[in-house]
Amino acid sequence: MSRGCFGLRMEKNDRMFLVMLAFFAILCMSRFYDHALYFHPASFPVLQSYSMVVLVTTAYYVVLFMFYAVCVGKVLGVNKKLMYYLVVFCSVFTFPMFLQANYFGTMDVYACFFTLMGVCLVILERGEWIVSLLGFVSACICPMFVFSGGCLLIVFLFYKGCKKEKKKYGCIGLLLGVAEAMGFLISYFRGSLSMDVQVTVSLRNFVLMVILMSPYLLMAVTCFKCFFRDVPRKMKIAYMMILVGGIPSVAMYALRGDFARTVFYVFAYYVVVLLTLMAMRDEKAEIGLLILKGEILRWVPIPAVVVVYPFLFMTLWISGAHELIVETVLGQ
């Protein structure tokens, strides 16, 4: 075992895991990358150039790996295995999403990049003040970040504040809120507040997809319900904030009809929440996941299926117009 920088404990298995994950990511790129850049509303034209998009997508992958390394390095031995599965599950959504033609080069990739950086800083408890700056830049580039990554960062700062009982986190949270609002307003006055909506999945497809994904709702309930047992009121509020933090982005994209993004944000938000809580060694998250693991082992004959099942749909199915479920069920 080696104790690397920022107090991360990287074991031999962790390094091997990350190497395999990197190999898998490269293959995902070759499988899902469409070599096509469509038009997406951007605050600055340079953000839409092909080279810039390739660069920032690469940077997104790098930061994603940094986030995974932080999560894996922060958990203790007994929870490593759980963390591996969570990381792989998160990758099912995060690896292919921004490679598919409809979402390659969207401003979301910038927002995700900054959000993951912010989450890493919050977990490592280093330079947390920078989070507000990241929030400001994100909101300027992708105003809708305020409803997705912005919420995630704010709820985690709130959670930290409740857990550590330090005013510092309250101040950073407040500053982040102000920074996001400023970024949002700047975008508004610059006239770049148009929402990027990709209607690739119809409502009928979405309903069928929700049905097919419904077992995960059951799993989420199994995992999250123990968060509210035997905890002080303050922490109950913190957990409640974390749970409702995913609603704005999901509701926003669902109402505008971008159901592919809706599915992505539902899963990405709550899986990142679990990863972050595990990395912060939150007892309730550990217990919740252990209970969930027990239930999965009890009911699912091949437990790995739970992790790989959504991979069937990402992203070709949720985005590929010619392979939609409705064509199968109702004909073309």
Next chain:
Amino acid sequence: MTMNEKENRNFFVLLGVFAIVCVLRYYDHFIVSVNTTVFAFSYKLGFISRGLSGTALRVLNVLFPYDFMSYDGIGLVSKVVTILFFVILFVFYATCLKKCVKEVHQNARCLIFFLSIFAFPMFLSAENFGRLDVYLLIIVILSCILVLYEKFEWFIVPLSVVAMLIHPGYVFMDINILLVLLLYKILVGSEKKRKKYIALFAVTFFAVSALFLYFEFFSHPQGLNVYEEVVATAKSLSDNGQNYHDHLINHDILGEDVFWAEWDWHIVNFIEFPIFVVLFSPYIYLVGRFYWNLIQKEQERMKKGAYIIIALGAGTILPEMILKTDYGRYMFAILFYYIACVLILLALGDEGATMQVKGLMRYLRNHMTLSIFLIMYAFLFVPFRDFHISDVLEEFYDMIIVHLPYRAL
């Protein structure tokens, strides 16, 4: 109901759901011209290669008040056959689980699921939906089930003949599973039944070899006379009334060698195959490790011989790989062969295979980081296509052939 039976039941429910999701996800609603053109061949043109399916379609057309001699008719038949394939595959899985010892049930279930990742989507994509391979696979699986149950085993001879009449590629791609099973029974089975299996093996082998030689060298005497008729029928069966597969007609009706005509596709194979071997190396390593240990640790001479034959049995696909171009189909055939053979050995209660499967699963459990990816990784490759092995390989091909020169310029 015992715990084990309950687990098996849950497993089949899960597998059923997985099969349905695969159909929803991978079914393309399209039949490519190679799979419609083949139905233009019939015994009306003489005793020709791949004539049975077209003849059967004409018979159906006469018997039922539905236009089977059309694109939609072929679609309907293909749907029924694909459903039959799923059913037979499930029966095969159930047979293997029923016959193998209880202590390896969990391991067998893992193997079955892994095989299903590749097998379920295989015949749903546009390239392979309705392809004659699905008929051959149904026949070979059915034959294996009969041998495993040791009931109506003589049926495998007519079944093999039917398979040859459907597609002579049966000799290379599918019959190997059945032949190695019969050879295993001859070498390892009881003295009493040995003669029966020798006779079965000899008759099956002779029948398919004779048919293959006939179709390859003597079945095209009036090719030129019927060429126009075949092309016209093939066009009428296609999706737009215009498409037909000229290579298929040139090969099977005119008896032409299409090797050079397919040279561009050979290039695709030359580029994709080495990359596939590298990308697939974790699975190749595991399968190689399994069979190597199986052979090495066996003391009994006859059994060792049987294992060596099983390990080399996929070699029958080599001639196809040299002469033809559909590497996606061949890679699937190889993969199916090796995993199906392990399942069959488990179903036969083979001690060596049982030990090795346990050892392999122990190895995977000890290398947990590897095992997480082994299932996940497989999803990147499916579905296997035809001359492009899979989409991920096609992307590498494009990178090498299309994008790199473009970027350099």
